[in-house]
Amino acid sequence: MSQSRIILLLFCCFSIFAFGQVGINTTNPLSTLDINGNLSVKVLTLSGGGSAATATIINDGVYISLDPRNNTTDHFSLPNPSDVPGRIYFIRNITNFDTAKLSIQGQNGNLRFFPKNSSTGSNTLDLPPNSQNKTIILVSDGFNWTYYN
Structure with missing residues (x-):
């Protein structure tokens, strides 16, 4: 040949x-x-950390049920979006009384949660119990997290 x-x-x-x-x-x-x-897809249920310093880290799974406890606001932390571009999470607060507060690992003030179709973001995101934002979809664009509810 x-x-x-x-x-x-x-x-x-x-x-x-x-x-x-x-x-x-x-x-x-x-x-x-x-x-x-x-x-x-992988489904997980996570109990929250009591404060931002002891936040439960979300780094696995796709459909995540958050279970804040004890009539408090429990904290959960998403990965830095630059470490996981294109990652998608479906996140739900499964309690009827407690708020789940989301933050971003490595928070340096520049990382934000943006609602779809908005250029105004925030450093944290609350998922109150029994509300319209009980389940949200979060998508990493490599710089920030965009959420849909």
Whole structure:
């Protein structure tokens, strides 16, 4: 086999992997990952830390149930968004009486939570009990966290 044919063969093999799409339960995937069926994600329940200094760190899971206790405001801390660009969390306060307060690890004053379609952010985010913000979706853009409720 000539050298040019070997190079052409290698190029074809690598281009198939470079532009490949994976389908689960489908023979014609239309996206990089195309799932025809159900998707399950990791679900966790976390109890809160009493203060910002002892905040419970959220660094695992996708659907997170926050369980603040003892008629207080318990603190939870999300990763620095620059460490986890593109990460998505579904976070829910599961209590009826206590507020869950979210902050960002490595908070330096510049990291913020932004509501969708807003340029005004805050350093912390409260998830009150029994309110319309009981469940929110948080998305890291690599600089801040944007939330949807």
